[in-house]
Amino acid sequence: MNDQSLISEQLDLTPFFIEGYEDEKRKIVDSITKACCEYGFFQIVNHGVPLDLTSQAIKLSKAFFESPNEANLKCCPLPNAPVPAGYNKKPNPSYGFNEYLIMLPHGSDFNIFPADPPLFQEVMEELFSQFLKIMMVVERVLSECLGLPPCVLKDFNNDRSWDFLIALFYLPATEKEKIGASSHKDVSCFTIVLQDEVAGLEVQKDGEWILIAPQLGALVVNIGDALQLGCDFCWKLAFGGEMRPPIFDELNTSVPHVGDLVSSHMHDLRILTNDKFKSPTHRVLRPNGRSRNSFTFFYSLSGDKLVQPLPQFTKEMAEKPKYVPFLYKEYIQKRKENKSKNITRLEDEITISHYAIPEE
Numbered sequence: 001m002n003d004q005s006l007i008s009e010q011l012d013l014t015p016f017f018i019e020g021y022e023d024e025k026r027k028i029v030d031s032i033t034k035a036c037c038e039y040g041f042f043q044i045v046n047h048g049v050p051l052d053l054t055s056q057a058i059k060l061s062k063a064f065f066e067s068p069n070e071a072n073l074k075c076c077p078l079p080n081a082p083v084p085a086g087y088n089k090k091p092n093p094s095y096g097f098n099e100y101l102i103m104l105p106h107g108s109d110f111n112i113f114p115a116d117p118p119l120f121q122e123v124m125e126e127l128f129s130q131f132l133k134i135m136m137v138v139e140r141v142l143s144e145c146l147g148l149p150p151c152v153l154k155d156f157n158n159d160r161s162w163d164f165l166i167a168l169f170y171l172p173a174t175e176k177e178k179i180g181a182s183s184h185k186d187v188s189c190f191t192i193v194l195q196d197e198v199a200g201l202e203v204q205k206d207g208e209w210i211l212i213a214p215q216l217g218a219l220v221v222n223i224g225d226a227l228q229l230g231c232d233f234c235w236k237l238a239f240g241g242e243m244r245p246p247i248f249d250e251l252n253t254s255v256p257h258v259g260d261l262v263s264s265h266m267h268d269l270r271i272l273t274n275d276k277f278k279s280p281t282h283r284v285l286r287p288n289g290r291s292r293n294s295f296t297f298f299y300s301l302s303g304d305k306l307v308q309p310l311p312q313f314t315k316e317m318a319e320k321p322k323y324v325p326f327l328y329k330e331y332i333q334k335r336k337e338n339k340s341k342n343i344t345r346l347e348d349e350i351t352i353s354h355y356a357i358p359e360e
């Protein structure tokens, strides 16, 4: 299999909805692991999200964004929202340009939906619930990809109130402006992307931009910053060496918490490849002659989680932390500020490297 087929291969999740089928599950876990190591992106099919729902969501989203702007502006986010739920527009010109509507979990007081098209709210809410279900499956699969018991990610963070869904709209490229979403990494643990049939999403690999071609019925998944940090500090540093440390064969009971697991078994484990899962740099190019719609669902951490290297991986391993500790919600706030400023240079945008401790 050549490299690029790792991101176009349609990974069939059917076995994860049925008891047994262990060989089939293992094959999928291996393919996802390879895709995550190489690109941080993969595509899934038979994920359980109905095609008529995704098609309807895209259709309604197009109708919303193509309607007169004054109506959309009525859905402006509330000033104190943790994430700007409602309608937003990136300034134009800027180094990225798009319009988007953010939805927080169902029932959030910050959610603001347009009255028109009338079904948009209902369909977005249903899409949110469906994405949440598939995220739980992906979360288990990714834990396995990391060579960990299936519930480790869930045990680490089970607060789903920080997840959000975005409906995105990109106008056609102009002579001068082609960038729809400038090159970035996602803040989330991982992200699900639903693309319409119009290409534009690209991932950076070895300095080149590679298209994530839309495929009918497929959902794109990409790794985010939080999982990269988790890998760096919770998993990668500790579970180095082999893909499946033999210790897990002995741990057939549920594992309480990644920290406990690490502190009690750290010395038995070999060292995994240090850069296993990366939060990939990606961007969206605006298409020629037509607009593009997509939905992204961010599977986040609780904002109150202190993201920092655990002592087991720093002090106890005589490793220096690579990042200063920070509250996840502070990072989200900074990323929110990025979006509202008219940043014209990528280096002025706050990313996870803001917290990096320079190497001596």
Ligand SMILES: O=C(O)CCC(=O)C(=O)O
Residues within 6 Å of the ligand: 166, 168, 181, 186, 193, 195, 201, 282, 283, 284, 294, 295, 296
């Ligand atoms: O529109 C897309 O395909 C992806 C957008 C994206 O990368 C994001 O919202 O973080």
Ligand SMILES: [Fe+2]
Residues within 6 Å of the ligand: 184, 185, 186, 191, 282
């Ligand atoms: Fe993204």
